[in-house]
Amino acid sequence: MSTHPEVAALLARSNRLGADPRNTNYAGGNTSAKGTETDPVTGSDIELMWVKGSGGDLGTLKEGGLAVLRTDRLKALTAVYPGVEREDEMVAAFDYCLHGKGGAAPSIDTAMHGLVDAAHVDHLHPDSGIALACAADGEKLTAACFGEQVVWVPWRRPGFQLGLDIAAIKAANPQAIGCVLGGHGITAWGDTAEECERNSLFIIRTAETFLAERGRAEPFGPALEGYAALDAAERRARAAALAPYIRGLASSDRPQVGHFDDSGTVLDFLASAEHPRLAALGTSCPDHFLRTKVRPLVLDLPPTAELTTVVDRLTELHAAYREEYAAYYRRHATPDSPAMRGADPAIVLVPGIGMFSFGKDKQTARVAGEFYLNAINVMRGAEAVSTYAPIEESEKFRIEYWSLEEAKLQRMPKPKALATRVALVTGAGSGIGKAIAHRLVAEGACVVVADLNADGAAAVAEELGGADKAVAVEVDVTSEEQIADAFRAAALAFGGVDLVVNNAGISISKPLLETTAKDWDLQHDIMARGSFLVSREAARVMKAQGMGGDIVYIASKNAVFAGPNNVAYSATKADQAHQVRLLAAELGADGIRVNGVNPDGVVRGSGIFAGGWGAQRAATYGIEEEKLGEFYAQRTLLKREVLPEHVANAVFALTGGELTHTTGLHVPVDAGVAAAFLR
Structure with missing residues (x-):
């Protein structure tokens, strides 16, 4: 038609x-x-x-x-x-x-x-x-x-x-x-x-x-002394440091995803003398405050204040914000009003740094920030020719807690299992890591695609749906600074990190007498040391958020199975496997669960196998390389080949919400290798 x-x-x-x-x-x-x-x-x-x-x-x-x-x-x-x-x-x-x-x-x-x-x-x-x-x-x-x-x-x-x-x-x-x-x-x-x-x-x-x-030239009044924006590098470093703390506060009622904006519009507003008065008046038209709440939380400290001082003050202001929001609800609620939906702010303004906005997913958080930008523009225009005077608070409440709006919210589809979760996956530019990233996004998570291959990471992030779903970061897991940069990128993109998958790795297959110290060190630097460094940075962020979290190690059945000509690889996998147990014991008090997945040889789609490991293992077993996957399958109890998506399924099983009381576990994904049974 x-x-x-x-x-x-x-x-x-x-x-x-x-x-x-x-x-x-x-x-x-x-x-x-x-x-x-x-x-x-x-x-x-x-x-x-x-x-x-x-x-x-x-x-x-x-x-x-x-x-x-x-x-x-x-x-x-x-x-x-x-x-x-x-x-x-x-x-x-x-x-x-x-x-x-x-x-x-x-x-x-x-x-x-x-x-x-x-x-x-x-x-x-x-x-x-x-x-x-x-x-x-x-x-x-x-x-x-x-x-x-x-x-x-x-x-x-x-x-x-x-x-x-x-x-x-x-x-x-x-x-x-x-x-x-x-x-x-x-x-x-x-x-x-x-x-x-x-x-x-x-x-x-x-x-x-x-x-x-x-309009008059300075509708927001003169500059507020000491509140000018920090330079870009310092500003974004401070924002990345603050983001997990702020996200944790904004997630007191329910987990939220974050978005950061340090555009000139925001920074100029927060550097002006009138911004506290105007922000307190709240946002303007109904479309705005339905997404931004009636008013933002505004930090009342200059950008040069000590980080610990800022965090303490934000904690105080957040408690006061929640009390005031509850009082706002009580002032206007009637017996037939919907229940209060939560008292956390959707917008947090930090002078000299920028705006943090929050929502049930990245798009919602980003759009909330865009609406507050609209509100700033409206305030500027109104103050330029008159005085900003949005509708009465009681009218805002009538719209925010409108029965029709509540009915619309009730019609929304049920959130996916990993909605609001932010994941960082190392080695996600190909193979197992790529499959894990795809599964996590399909289940509602936002993903930071971390890989040494920047082009590969960018391609995967684009496949996953772009910036509202995934961002790419180039990271060498042997570098402490690059790992810290990756987590800073996660904080700026999504507010923090809740789920980390240690997947990056290489494989060197040689007999003991042919394995050099350089081989040994490289294998351990990337997987054992790299996993340690990534987990340490993850724990810092997760502790700052106070929202718990998950760390998953992609180890190997070789962590417990003594295969031939494989001393460097298997030893470092055993190191990773014990890190799971050690960190599960140490981080449990913070609600951080640490588990592992032990795959058998994942040949098809694997970057490691395509990079030479497949040829080495095929030579060890005396078979053609293209038959390696079939060979691995035939030595298993189930006679099935393990694929990247099977490993991704195990990661989801560990993090998707059903195994809430499980930590320190290793899940075999090997189609049944009796010699690798855990004892």
Whole structure:
């Protein structure tokens, strides 16, 4: 079935508008188009409305993300509307206006689009428009900026009544091309898709120009002495050191993934004298504070303060934040309000360093930060021409704990087993490590792909879905500094680390008399010493977070089985195996579990075997190299070849949440090698 011309125009317009963050934020706003189509039941023409559904994003909107409704039935709802006190009931009524099968669920803004007498409607959240909407004298400023072309609509929570309000204002002002919604955003309309988009952009750009030309030079006040940003290297080093502590605080109610932003917008705001006052007023439009909470946690120390002093102060401020959030909930909750969802901050601002944002996954954390950037821009615009005055706290609560918002949250899919977990896997650019990284991401984790081969690591990170899922780091596990850098990268990318897999390794297969001291040292430096160094750095981060964690060693059945011509490799695997026991005993009090996996020879897909180890082992056993996997399989009890994904399965079994009381264990993944049974 071909796409209706109005739908094609709507999608193109939506994607253009949504691609520019000056026009609207991620997943913010909605667009619609009305048009005629043949009713398949009666054969007569009917008027339909296509509107962006609940939860979609304009920049990536596709036809499946549109709700399709009959406009005659939408307009008929005005006859049964029970009034503003019961307007939430109208959302369920939208289902009776739907046309055909499929499509997205209608959003709360559907009435705004359906009741306004215009073929095309855009509702957007541009920073410039919200700046006017959240200024103390927003109505007067709107008139000064637009004259009679754009009309002011006083604050009202999104819903059916707001749709009626806008429809009435448009009818009373035929010259208007749109309106500024107090405390919220803008709405524009037009007879065609082109006219509607042109009107939206006119409102946005005109507001930008107005704020730039009429605004004062320092809307955030003078610089705050001692709060200037540190230089980039020092700033990011301090951020990486703080991130695990802050993530641990922000995860007091439930684990969170972090995101860090040290853009100029953030740093300039935090270096200004007015930032404590403005931050305390909270974020602006509903889309913002649903993701950022009503206000951020703001550190009140300069960036040069000692790290221990900063950590202690953040701990104090976090306790105070939780108490205040609980008091906010008590001030406004009614008997039928949803339960408090958690009192931890979503945004933590550290002057001179940057912004830490948190969410249930990396994308949510990143988007929360982007919304606070929007809020800073709104504050700047409002303070430039007036005073920043967001909606009342009670109204924020009504939206944050709205029954409709709660219902949307309840419809969200159940989190995957490793959701909110951040993993660092060494040797993840190929073979077993790559398979482990893929399995962990598939189960909801974020992964730091660490490998000596930078190109290989980058390729795997890209396969895994890019920066919201995985980041690549080049690391030689014999280097303490490179390992520390890898964990710093993890802290900046995701807030810290919860799960570490010691997988990096090499294999040198020689008889004792041919094994050189250099062979021995290299084997031990990479696997025994490297695993020790990685585990030591992991423990530092995990202790700082206070969230427990998992360390998994990819050891080998050779840790307990005495194979031929293999003294350096097998000895270092035995070293790794005992590290598991030693660290499990030492780190258990911190909730850090340490376990191991003992594979047999993993030939297919293995970087080690492809790098010469396969040829060496085949020569030892007197077989062709391409038959090595089959050879290994035939010597097992199950007669099955071990593949990288089987090792990855064992890592998931140890870390996926079922074996919560298991530490110090070695799991054989060898298809049954009796000589390697643990005793």
